Amino acid sequence: MELNFIEDxxxxxxxxxxxxxxxxxxxxxxxxxxxxxxxxxxxxEHPLVGIPKLMVETTGESARDAVKKACDEIKxxxxxxxxxxxxxx
Numbered sequence: 001m002e003l004n005f006i007e008d009x010x011x012x013x014x015x016x017x018x019x020x021x022x023x024x025x026x027x028x029x030x031x032x033x034x035x036x037x038x039x040x041x042x043x044x045e046h047p048l049v050g051i052p053k054l055m056v057e058t059t060g061e062s063a064r065d066a067v068k069k070a071c072d073e074i075k076x077x078x079x080x081x082x083x084x085x086x087x088x089x
Contacts, residue, residue, distance in 0.1 A: 006053070013063040017042075017052045025052045031070035032056055037063075 001024075007014040017025060025042040032040035039057040044050040056063045 008064075010062050011038075011059065012055070012057045013067070014053060014055045015067075017054055020052055022052075025054060027074060028054065028067070028070055031073055032066060035066060035070060037066050 001020055002018040004016040004018065005013060006016060022044065025044075029040045029042055037056055037058050039055065042052050042054040044052045054067075056067055058066050
């Protein structure tokens with residue numbers, strides 16, 4: 001995954017997420033909205049060759065901090081899922 005910041009302000013970021021698609025972007029958007037950010041959305045202009053662009057706008061904390069927090073939560077959930085899945089064998 002490679003991030004390219006198109007807009008980078010304290011309370012609003014727009015970032016390209018190279019190497020990811022709908023699966024990760026939709027999960028990240030959902031986590032951000034659970035946190036209560038002002039707005040979180042992504043767009044992929046072309047389904048085959050498009051690069052996802054994520055927009056996050058916050059009212060209190062910085063937008064970068066909100067994204068980092070959401071990614072940390074996703075990582076924890078994935079680790080728990082992996083651990084639980086491995087116990088099924």
